[in-house]
Amino acid sequence: MTPALEIGFMPLVDAAPLIIARDMGFAAQERLDLVLHRAGNWSMLRDLLDLGRVQAAHMLSPMPVARSLGLGGAGPAVETLMVLSMNGQVVGVSPDLARDMRAVLPGAGFGDAGTTRQALRAARPDGLRLGVPFPFSMHAELLDYWLGRQVTLATVPPPDMAAAIGAGDIEAFCVGEPWGSQAVELGEAELILPGAAIWSQAPEKVLAVRAGWAEENADLAGRLMRAVWRAGQWLSLPQNTDLASELLSAPDCLGVDPEIIDRALTGQLLTRRGGELIRSPALLEFHHGAANFPWRSQAAWIAGRMARRFGLDRRRAAHAAQAIWRSDLYRQHLADLAILPAASSKLEGACPMPQAVGATRASLILSENRFFDGLIFDPSADN
Amino acid sequence: MTQPLRILVIQHDPARADMLTDALRQAGETEVMILPSDSRLASRIKELGPDLVLIDLANPSRDALEELTLASSPADRPVAMFVDRSDPALTRAAVEAGVSAYVVDGIRPDRIRAVLDAALARFHMFQKLRTELDATRAALEQRKIIDRAKGVLMRARGISEDEAYALMRRAAMERGRKIADVAAAIVTASELLQ
Numbered sequence: 251m252t253p254a255l256e257i258g259f260m261p262l263v264d265a266a267p268l269i270i271a272r273d274m275g276f277a278a279q280e281r282l283d284l285v286l287h288r289a290g291n292w293s294m295l296r297d298l299l300d301l302g303r304v305q306a307a308h309m310l311s312p313m314p315v316a317r318s319l320g321l322g323g324a325g326p327a328v329e330t331l332m333v334l335s336m337n338g339q340v341v342g343v344s345p346d347l348a349r350d351m352r353a354v355l356p357g358a359g360f361g362d363a364g365t366t367r368q369a370l371r372a373a374r375p376d377g378l379r380l381g382v383p384f385p386f387s388m389h390a391e392l393l394d395y396w397l398g399r400q401v402t403l404a405t406v407p408p409p410d411m412a413a414a415i416g417a418g419d420i421e422a423f424c425v426g427e428p429w430g431s432q433a434v435e436l437g438e439a440e441l442i443l444p445g446a447a448i449w450s451q452a453p454e455k456v457l458a459v460r461a462g463w464a465e466e467n468a469d470l471a472g473r474l475m476r477a478v479w480r481a482g483q484w485l486s487l488p489q490n491t492d493l494a495s496e497l498l499s500a501p502d503c504l505g506v507d508p509e510i511i512d513r514a515l516t517g518q519l520l521t522r523r524g525g526e527l528i529r530s531p532a533l534l535e536f537h538h539g540a541a542n543f544p545w546r547s548q549a550a551w552i553a554g555r556m557a558r559r560f561g562l563d564r565r566r567a568a569h570a571a572q573a574i575w576r577s578d579l580y581r582q583h584l585a586d587l588a589i590l591p592a593a594s595s596k597l598e599g600a601c602p603m604p605q606a607v608g609a610t611r612a613s614l615i616l617s618e619n620r621f622f623d624g625l626i627f628d629p630s631a632d633n
Numbered sequence: 634m635t636q637p638l639r640i641l642v643i644q645h646d647p648a649r650a651d652m653l654t655d656a657l658r659q660a661g662e663t664e665v666m667i668l669p670s671d672s673r674l675a676s677r678i679k680e681l682g683p684d685l686v687l688i689d690l691a692n693p694s695r696d697a698l699e700e701l702t703l704a705s706s707p708a709d710r711p712v713a714m715f716v717d718r719s720d721p722a723l724t725r726a727a728v729e730a731g732v733s734a735y736v737v738d739g740i741r742p743d744r745i746r747a748v749l750d751a752a753l754a755r756f757h758m759f760q761k762l763r764t765e766l767d768a769t770r771a772a773l774e775q776r777k778i779i780d781r782a783k784g785v786l787m788r789a790r791g792i793s794e795d796e797a798y799a800l801m802r803r804a805a806m807e808r809g810r811k812i813a814d815v816a817a818a819i820v821t822a823s824e825l826l827q
Binding site: 289290291292293294297322383384385386404405406407408409410414417419 | 671673675676689690691692693694695696697698699700
């Protein structure tokens with residue numbers, strides 16, 4: 251008997267590990283029947299999980315943290331079992347703003363966060379209104395980290411980003427693929443920066459469950475995590491990209507042209523309509539560099555930034571967030587499959603190039619991990 | 634005299650918006666405003682200052698309401714309720730669990746509840762969604778009460794189930810009442826006599 255597991259997701263390229271786990275048989279291999287529910291918005295996805303209509307959900311990494319800090323309405327505690335994807339955000343601006351930026355400061359390359367920020371500030375010295383998909387999102391945290399307080403963040407549903415720029419409601423956005431490329435396709439935006447240029451190892455989506463579920467259903471949780479891990483590994487192989495794009499484009503999954511999905515999966519973006527493809531390494535990562543390991547330092551970073559934005563006690567926030575970031579469960583369930591790091595917390599931003607670290611078996615190479623401003627985040631310090 | 638409840642309906646489809654508005658107006662003293670979902674939703678809601686926001690559970694614009702939960706003054710945070718067609722079971726569960734009501738402040742929750750219950754009932758009637766569900770529920774309720782009344786009679790008079798039912802049917806016919814009404818009277822009386 252294959253137990254059915256109900257999982258909620260938002261139609262984004264980074265829902266791929268869940269869709270691929272189902273479609274490529276990694277769930278079946280773990281004797282799991284994954285039933286995927288597409289949600290219309292993040293609030294609804296959270297409701298589905300709160301109400302027990304789904305057992306697990308694809309979530310923005312700051313969402314479980316927000317819940318642990320008491321932000322965004324009451325509800326049962328939510329935990330992060332693993333990271334589903336790293337990076338994957340893109341920053342886009344209106345064609346007008348792109349032109350103004352080139353006029354004041356030409357030559358900011360796609361990936362050069364410092365110069366791009368300078369151009370943006372010079373082109374819009376009085377501030378700027380940017381769209382993000384959700385108030386508690388890595389998009390919001392990255393923009394806040396990169397641009398500081400001079401900008402206003404507005405919540406805009408990702409499929410509406412292009413229209414919102416067209417209507418003049420926002421002049422820029424930070425969004426997950428395929429919606430950045432979609433806006434480019436519609437001629438409403440030019441992409442100016444990948445999120446990875448702000449933080450090269452930003453945990454973007456996580457697999458979230460209600461607190462206690464993974465302990466009460468330890469066997470199921472383990473099987474789910476292993477199936478999703480294998481799907482991430484499969485997605486990391488370049489020869490699988492075309493098939494993945496095709497599967498993700500299905501109407502009940504993303505429902506967009508596979509060619510658009512391809513751009514995020516291959517890391518080759520069209521930054522403006524009619525332009526050339528630009529290679530953007532580490533645009534979106536599902537597997538390499540222990541991408542799925544839920545480092546407690548990631549939770550501490552997110553909580554620290556949110557505490558700063560919403561005026562909360564930073565120390566208490568970091569403490570609460572790290573408690574729901576279950577690196578212990580990841581170790582328990584993936585011990586036979588993944589190479590696990592020796593530590594569960596690390597300095598964030600302290601790895602200018604790929605680096606080997608202590609691990610359970612063989613050696614583990616962590617990916618480049620740096621912030622655009624070169625700062626290092628130490629989760630044990632009161633910063 | 635209470636202030637009318639200011640209700641904002643976020644709805645793209647004009648036909649659906651009209652239906653909801655009619656239902657709300659019939660249900661009680663309300664002031665109904667309609668807004669299509671757009672990218673300035675959060676600031677528009679703040680300007681309008683409704684007591685209540687009605688939005689579909691699956692509406693992508695719902696995430697913009699999340700910004701309002703961060704408003705510094707509780708009075709700025711409207712209550713959001715959902716009027717979904719796509720998933721009535723989930724809508725009901727969400728309303729019952731209270732996850733949909735972000736903050737209730739300044740207005741009496743029972744008032745919101747009464748107006749909304751009535752409005753939603755009418756709304757669903759328009760949509761011919763409710764009828765069947767209610768009929769089933771009423772039938773279930775009736776059967777339960779008839780069964781209980783049968784039990785009361787069987788115990789009190791030492792008769793069989795069939796005899797108890799026949800007795801109730803006769804009583805109903807003689808008085809021109811429904812059998813469920815007679816049953817309800819029996820159950821109520823027996824509770825009072827205990």
